[in-house]
Amino acid sequence: RKEVEQDPGPFNVPEGATVAFNCTYSNSASQSFFWYRQDCRKEPKLLMSVYSSGNEDGRFTAQLNRASQYISLLIRDSKLSDSATYLCVVNYGQNFVFGPGTRLSVLP
Protein backbone atom coordinates (compact mmCIF):
# COMPACT_ATOMS: atom_id res chain seq x y z
CA ARG A 1 0.00 0.00 0.00
CA LYS A 2 1.60 3.24 -1.17
CA GLU A 3 0.84 5.94 1.36
CA VAL A 4 2.31 8.89 -0.48
CA GLU A 5 2.58 8.94 -4.25
CA GLN A 6 4.27 11.44 -6.51
CA ASP A 7 4.78 12.06 -10.22
CA PRO A 8 7.39 9.52 -11.30
CA GLY A 9 9.55 12.01 -13.18
CA PRO A 10 12.19 12.92 -14.07
CA PHE A 11 11.25 16.38 -15.20
CA ASN A 12 13.72 18.03 -17.56
CA VAL A 13 12.91 21.69 -18.08
CA PRO A 14 14.75 24.72 -19.49
CA GLU A 15 15.80 27.56 -17.25
CA GLY A 16 12.97 29.98 -16.67
CA ALA A 17 10.26 27.37 -17.09
CA THR A 18 7.41 26.82 -14.66
CA VAL A 19 7.13 23.30 -13.33
CA ALA A 20 4.47 21.67 -11.17
CA PHE A 21 4.76 18.61 -8.96
CA ASN A 22 1.82 16.58 -7.72
CA CYS A 23 1.44 14.39 -4.68
CA THR A 24 -1.40 12.31 -3.28
CA TYR A 25 -1.69 10.68 0.12
CA SER A 26 -3.89 7.90 1.35
CA ASN A 27 -4.21 8.54 5.08
CA SER A 28 -7.07 10.95 5.69
CA ALA A 29 -5.85 11.42 9.28
CA SER A 30 -2.75 13.19 7.97
CA GLN A 31 -2.29 16.50 9.68
CA SER A 32 0.67 18.31 8.22
CA PHE A 33 2.24 18.42 4.82
CA PHE A 34 5.64 19.41 3.56
CA TRP A 35 7.83 19.65 0.54
CA TYR A 36 11.46 18.71 1.03
CA ARG A 37 14.29 19.04 -1.39
CA GLN A 38 17.03 16.43 -1.62
CA ASP A 39 20.25 16.91 -3.53
CA CYS A 40 22.14 13.86 -4.74
CA ARG A 41 23.56 11.87 -1.78
CA LYS A 42 22.57 14.60 0.68
CA GLU A 43 20.00 14.80 3.42
CA PRO A 44 16.45 16.01 2.79
CA LYS A 45 16.00 19.69 3.58
CA LEU A 46 12.70 21.37 4.30
CA LEU A 47 11.61 23.55 1.40
CA MET A 48 8.25 24.60 2.74
CA SER A 49 5.31 23.51 4.82
CA VAL A 50 1.96 23.32 3.05
CA TYR A 51 -1.09 24.98 4.52
CA SER A 52 -4.74 24.56 3.62
CA SER A 53 -4.96 28.14 2.43
CA GLY A 54 -2.00 27.64 0.13
CA ASN A 55 1.29 29.39 0.66
CA GLU A 56 3.98 31.03 -1.36
CA ASP A 57 7.67 31.57 -0.76
CA GLY A 58 9.29 33.51 -3.52
CA ARG A 59 9.15 31.42 -6.69
CA PHE A 60 7.60 28.47 -4.86
CA THR A 61 3.89 27.98 -4.30
CA ALA A 62 2.36 25.05 -2.43
CA GLN A 63 -1.27 24.03 -2.41
CA LEU A 64 -3.22 21.51 -0.35
CA ASN A 65 -6.59 19.99 -1.14
CA ARG A 66 -7.67 17.92 1.86
CA ALA A 67 -10.85 16.70 0.23
CA SER A 68 -8.91 15.20 -2.66
CA GLN A 69 -5.89 14.34 -0.48
CA TYR A 70 -3.69 16.14 -2.96
CA ILE A 71 -0.70 18.43 -2.58
CA SER A 72 1.12 20.41 -5.24
CA LEU A 73 4.27 22.43 -5.61
CA LEU A 74 4.76 25.02 -8.33
CA ILE A 75 8.18 26.43 -9.16
CA ARG A 76 8.21 29.53 -11.31
CA ASP A 77 11.18 30.88 -13.26
CA SER A 78 13.21 27.76 -12.53
CA LYS A 79 16.95 28.11 -11.95
CA LEU A 80 19.76 25.66 -12.55
CA SER A 81 20.12 25.45 -8.77
CA ASP A 82 16.57 24.10 -8.48
CA SER A 83 17.80 20.78 -9.91
CA ALA A 84 17.14 18.24 -7.16
CA THR A 85 14.64 15.62 -6.08
CA TYR A 86 11.48 17.02 -4.51
CA LEU A 87 9.95 14.94 -1.74
CA CYS A 88 6.37 15.16 -0.60
CA VAL A 89 6.08 14.40 3.11
CA VAL A 90 2.94 13.80 5.12
CA ASN A 91 2.72 13.83 8.88
CA TYR A 92 0.25 12.51 11.41
CA GLY A 93 1.14 12.85 15.04
CA GLN A 94 4.89 12.36 15.18
CA ASN A 95 4.99 10.10 12.13
CA PHE A 96 6.42 11.37 8.86
CA VAL A 97 5.84 9.47 5.63
CA PHE A 98 7.91 10.28 2.57
CA GLY A 99 6.89 9.99 -1.03
CA PRO A 100 9.32 8.49 -3.53
CA GLY A 101 10.30 11.92 -4.85
CA THR A 102 10.28 13.54 -8.26
CA ARG A 103 13.60 14.44 -9.81
CA LEU A 104 13.92 17.81 -11.51
CA SER A 105 16.69 18.76 -13.89
CA VAL A 106 16.78 22.38 -14.99
CA LEU A 107 18.75 22.68 -18.19
CA PRO A 108 20.67 25.76 -19.42
Added chain:
Amino acid sequence: EPEVTQTPSHQVTQMGQEVILRCVPISNHLYFYWYRQILGQKVEFLVSFYNNEISEKSEIFDDQFSVERPDGSNFTLKIRSTKLEDSAMYFCASFRQAYNEQFFGPGTRLTVL
Protein backbone atom coordinates in the same frame (compact mmCIF):
# COMPACT_ATOMS: atom_id res chain seq x y z
CA GLU B 1 22.03 27.70 13.78
CA PRO B 2 21.93 24.39 15.66
CA GLU B 3 22.13 21.31 13.50
CA VAL B 4 21.91 17.54 13.70
CA THR B 5 25.28 15.84 13.35
CA GLN B 6 26.05 12.22 12.46
CA THR B 7 29.16 10.09 12.64
CA PRO B 8 30.77 8.47 10.82
CA SER B 9 29.98 9.88 7.41
CA HIS B 10 30.83 6.56 5.80
CA GLN B 11 31.08 3.11 7.41
CA VAL B 12 32.28 0.03 5.61
CA THR B 13 31.74 -3.30 7.32
CA GLN B 14 31.73 -7.01 6.64
CA MET B 15 28.48 -8.93 6.55
CA GLY B 16 27.60 -10.26 9.98
CA GLN B 17 29.43 -7.51 11.86
CA GLU B 18 27.80 -5.13 14.28
CA VAL B 19 27.72 -1.41 13.51
CA ILE B 20 26.75 1.57 15.60
CA LEU B 21 25.71 4.75 13.89
CA ARG B 22 25.80 7.90 15.98
CA CYS B 23 23.74 11.04 15.95
CA VAL B 24 23.66 14.19 18.05
CA PRO B 25 20.21 15.72 17.70
CA ILE B 26 19.43 19.37 18.31
CA SER B 27 19.56 19.88 22.04
CA ASN B 28 16.07 21.15 22.84
CA HIS B 29 14.27 18.71 20.56
CA LEU B 30 12.37 15.85 22.11
CA TYR B 31 11.57 13.50 19.23
CA PHE B 32 14.25 11.64 17.33
CA TYR B 33 14.10 9.48 14.26
CA TRP B 34 16.12 7.13 12.16
CA TYR B 35 15.44 6.73 8.46
CA ARG B 36 17.21 4.79 5.78
CA GLN B 37 17.48 5.39 2.07
CA ILE B 38 18.73 2.67 -0.21
CA LEU B 39 20.48 4.15 -3.23
CA GLY B 40 17.93 5.33 -5.77
CA GLN B 41 14.97 4.59 -3.52
CA LYS B 42 12.77 6.58 -1.20
CA VAL B 43 13.42 7.64 2.38
CA GLU B 44 12.02 4.93 4.67
CA PHE B 45 11.06 5.40 8.29
CA LEU B 46 12.78 3.05 10.73
CA VAL B 47 12.01 4.20 14.24
CA SER B 48 10.95 7.17 16.34
CA PHE B 49 12.08 7.80 19.90
CA TYR B 50 10.57 9.96 22.60
CA ASN B 51 11.10 10.25 26.32
CA ASN B 52 13.84 7.64 26.25
CA GLU B 53 11.82 4.96 24.57
CA ILE B 54 10.71 3.84 21.16
CA SER B 55 7.39 5.43 20.24
CA GLU B 56 6.97 3.76 16.87
CA LYS B 57 8.89 1.45 14.59
CA SER B 58 8.43 0.15 11.08
CA GLU B 59 8.49 -3.44 9.90
CA ILE B 60 12.04 -2.83 8.68
CA PHE B 61 13.13 -2.27 12.29
CA ASP B 62 13.40 -5.92 13.28
CA ASP B 63 15.31 -7.59 16.10
CA GLN B 64 18.62 -6.80 14.41
CA PHE B 65 18.09 -3.11 15.09
CA SER B 66 18.15 -1.21 18.35
CA VAL B 67 18.30 2.43 19.39
CA GLU B 68 19.63 4.09 22.48
CA ARG B 69 20.13 7.51 23.95
CA PRO B 70 22.92 6.59 26.34
CA ASP B 71 23.94 9.97 27.70
CA GLY B 72 21.20 12.49 26.99
CA SER B 73 22.88 13.87 23.90
CA ASN B 74 23.90 11.02 21.60
CA PHE B 75 21.27 8.95 19.83
CA THR B 76 22.54 5.69 18.37
CA LEU B 77 21.32 3.08 15.94
CA LYS B 78 22.85 -0.36 16.29
CA ILE B 79 22.62 -3.09 13.69
CA ARG B 80 23.63 -6.34 15.35
CA SER B 81 24.52 -8.54 12.41
CA THR B 82 24.65 -6.61 9.18
CA LYS B 83 23.36 -8.00 5.91
CA LEU B 84 24.21 -6.94 2.39
CA GLU B 85 20.77 -5.37 2.05
CA ASP B 86 21.48 -3.06 5.00
CA SER B 87 23.72 -1.03 2.70
CA ALA B 88 22.07 2.39 2.56
CA MET B 89 22.24 5.97 3.76
CA TYR B 90 21.00 6.25 7.32
CA PHE B 91 19.61 9.60 8.34
CA CYS B 92 18.95 10.78 11.85
CA ALA B 93 16.37 13.52 12.38
CA SER B 94 15.07 15.50 15.30
CA PHE B 95 11.73 17.15 15.58
CA ARG B 96 10.72 20.52 16.94
CA GLN B 97 7.11 20.04 17.85
CA ALA B 98 6.33 23.71 18.36
CA TYR B 99 7.06 24.38 14.71
CA ASN B 100 6.18 20.92 13.37
CA GLU B 101 9.54 20.86 11.62
CA GLN B 102 11.94 17.96 11.26
CA PHE B 103 15.68 18.53 10.86
CA PHE B 104 17.92 15.94 9.25
CA GLY B 105 21.54 15.11 9.84
CA PRO B 106 23.89 14.69 6.88
CA GLY B 107 23.60 10.90 7.00
CA THR B 108 25.91 7.94 7.37
CA ARG B 109 26.54 5.87 4.29
CA LEU B 110 26.74 2.23 5.35
CA THR B 111 28.36 -0.23 2.97
CA VAL B 112 28.13 -3.92 3.86
CA LEU B 113 30.52 -6.17 1.98
